[in-house]
Amino acid sequence: MRIRPAAPAELPALQDIERAAGAPFRDLGMPEIADDEPPAPDVLERYRRAGRCWVAADERNRPAAYLLAEPVDGALHIEQVSVHPRAARRGAGSALLAHAADRARQEGLTALTLTTFTEVPWNAPYYARLGFQPLPEADLTPGLREIRATEAAHGLDRWPRVCMRKPL
Template sequence: MTTEEWSLRLAQMDDAEHLPAIERAAGQLFSGDPDLTNIDFDDVWTAAEHRQFIRRGHCLVAAAGELIVGFLTSQPFRRELHIWEMSVHPDFQQCGIGAGLLRACIIDANNSGFSAITLTTFRDVPWNRPFYQKIGFTVVEDMAAHPRLADEISEEANNGLPRDRRCGMIYFIG
């Protein structure tokens, strides 16, 4: 099987067992960043935590054959769908899986009647803000207009992420 052979679908409860390992592996791509030396890249969501999100019906997985290789975990907040985590195993990156997950999320959000999709990410990491902008997300410049995102960035800073390198992003549906 080549890394180009993959598919997307809604996450199922059994998929949750595979997601922590993918998140952990993808997180290692940040381990050489000097601003992140205090971050424990092994501290990822548990399968039980992933199952809580999967129950809400807006989580997606990417599979290469029977192997789960990526996921997107999101949660509704009123009329917005917030992406908490999107991870693709490093062995399957650069294959379009991340873009596929985002496009499927956009379709899901549109079909479910959401007005926007939000997320927080690094401003300066090529596979973060610039990647999301290629899909159509824009940086939220006025964080006062999006207090939920502002609170999320504050919480991330409290957990050791450099506030000045973080941003909120939004994709408007429609």
């Protein structure tokens, strides 16, 4: 997989990746997550223009996975990582996270952060294998508290969630 910035014409493909990546949540009794709409084109474009929307391109240079990130309180916060099922278990997600870590280091940021479901095998357990550690509630920065509050307002706290951090 080759990591590169997303192109403007690829934004609909990123939405398709998000829909396909969400489908397995249905089998875990999380149909609301499976049916959740992907980020709108204007949201994806905002990340793309900021240089914070990367894709893992397959052998035909088509996006197979993508990552959105933004700086939050001295860390690069991973807003979204989605891998199309056809590319699962081929290193696309970990390659995107490694790329994000490299970019964060270049910008002088000290960590990667993310929020995720604790009981979904390809969420918190996966990130823990990559060196992310759960953050106790008391250690959340103001920006992470705001992100968690927004997630709760969208109903994501119906299932157990956690903030995780990986020092760089």
